[in-house]
Amino acid sequence: MRQAHSEELAPLAPPLWRQLQACAGALQMVLEGKNHSHALAAVAPALRPAAQALLFAVLRHWETTQAVRDLLVKRAPSAPVNALLCTGLGLQLLGADAMYPVHTLVSQLVEAAKHHPKTRAQASFINACVRRFLREEKTLMNQALQGLSAQWNFPLWWIKRVQRDYPNDWQSILQASQQAAPLSLRVNRRKIGRDALQQQWAEQGMLADAVGEDGLVLRQAKPVQAIEGFAQGWCSVQDTAAQLAVPLLIKGLQVRHGDRLKVLDACAAPGGKTAHLLEYADAEVWALDIDVQRCERIQENLQRLGLQAKVVCADVADTPTWWTGQLFDAILLDAPCTASGIVRRHPDIPLLRRESDLPALVKQQKRLLDALWPLLAPGGRMVYCTCSVFRDEGQYQIDSFLARNTRAVLRPSPGHLMPSRAANPSGLLDNAVNSFDGFFYAVLEQRNADV
Ligand SMILES: C[S@@+](CC[C@H](N)C(=O)[O-])C[C@H]1O[C@@H](n2cnc3c(N)ncnc32)[C@H](O)[C@@H]1O
Structure with a gap:
């Protein structure tokens, strides 16, 4: 069964270079210590769902992205250039799961750099880095993936702790933690029965699986406002655990x-x-x-x-x-x-x-x-x-x-x-x-x- 995820892109998305800029802006805020909700709140509402999808993809490849960037760059770039470059490199790492054809991504990244005063002067530098990655991907990845952090996309201290706590399962725990989560909801049993709501949604083509006593997990995520009954208080977003x-x-x-x-x-x-x-x-x-x-x-x-x-x-x-x-x-x-x-x-x-x-x-x-x-x-x-x-x-x-x-x-x-x-x-x-x-x-x- 395919799980669809809450951060998937909206069908009518703004141009990719604007999404990349928005993602890079949010990434820069996360790198400065803000959490993702705070960082995405600063993004224009029309760009937010796309920026979130891109940001989450980049964050899930963060340690590898840093390792690749360090191989490509001799001197640390400014914060806005670093954020845009890492956005591009992180998305290039998606490989078969790529959201966009890689050449579109590269040209739109350069477009994004040219459209912002803090990155404009470094557009050719960003272009050179991402194109070099395209040419030398295999060699660069072999080098980048020498370290445990880059392999698992977690800081070393975190990996060591999970290894120590779960000597037999640490790999599956780390791997599962980097997967996107489905949209899980809790039915408000004071307003409607779980089976009745599941049936009602199914009649509208919205399929959900029952989990635990009150949970419904959507097979295809939707913005909560578009879920029938959410505004009326029939359900709330809550993980099944x-x-x-x-x-x-x-x-x-x-x-x-x-x-x-x-x-x-x-x-x-x-x-x-x-x-x-x-x-x-x-x-x-x-x-x-x-x-x-x-x-x-x-x-x-x-x-x-x-x-x-x-x-x-x-x-x-x-x-x-x-x-x-x-x-x-x-x-x-x-x-x-x-x-x-x-x-x-x-x-x-x-x-x-x-x-x-x-x-x-x-x-x-x-x-x-x-x-x-x-x-x-x-x-x-x-x-x-x-x-x-x-x-x-x-x-x-x-x-x-x-x-x-x-x-x-x-x-x-x-x-x-x-x-x-x-x-x-x-x-x-x-x-x-x-x-x-x-x-x-x-x-x-x-x-x-x-x-
Ligand atoms: C894990 S969150 C709780 C989530 C919440 N139970 C829910 O299900 O929506 C932990 C909360 O503990 C609160 N907190 C931390 N230290 C506290 C304290 N000394 N007294 C009361 N609340 C505290 C934080 O503000 C935070 O909201």
């Missing part, structure tokens, strides 16, 4: 006091899992996040879906500032992490992350776990998750938590889910089409005081 959080937290959980479950979504923005919680269970949900702007996104998302939570902007570990003293039946801790599991949808992550980010994040995850655990009612349940494949942020974090909290019990849990077929022994999701992101889940229960 992320859709496991709420059933793991809520299924089989008993209401202890009052008439509804009292649930804390501890790191909630932009509210994907908050919304799922409210769709799935009759619960009083507290949604906390430290980031004011991202808290606004929670409100917007809930509004579209017709749902309500108590949204609080706070450092969730600083409990005296927000906690009323009432224990929670369930706590979801979707902790900040390296996001090393979601590279399929965020191919800028390997370029933006530094190895030194990891210890700080691990420390922060530990701080959040330790601060929130006492807020759980006896017999209550906590789900700790991260969208990371690194064991330091998953299994090892939970191993050390269990060692220092003897009242915590680990229930049967998915553990590390991988964006590849080889490393998913849990059987929780069918990953035959590599249709989900890398994630970690641990389901923890508080032993009753009288046990």
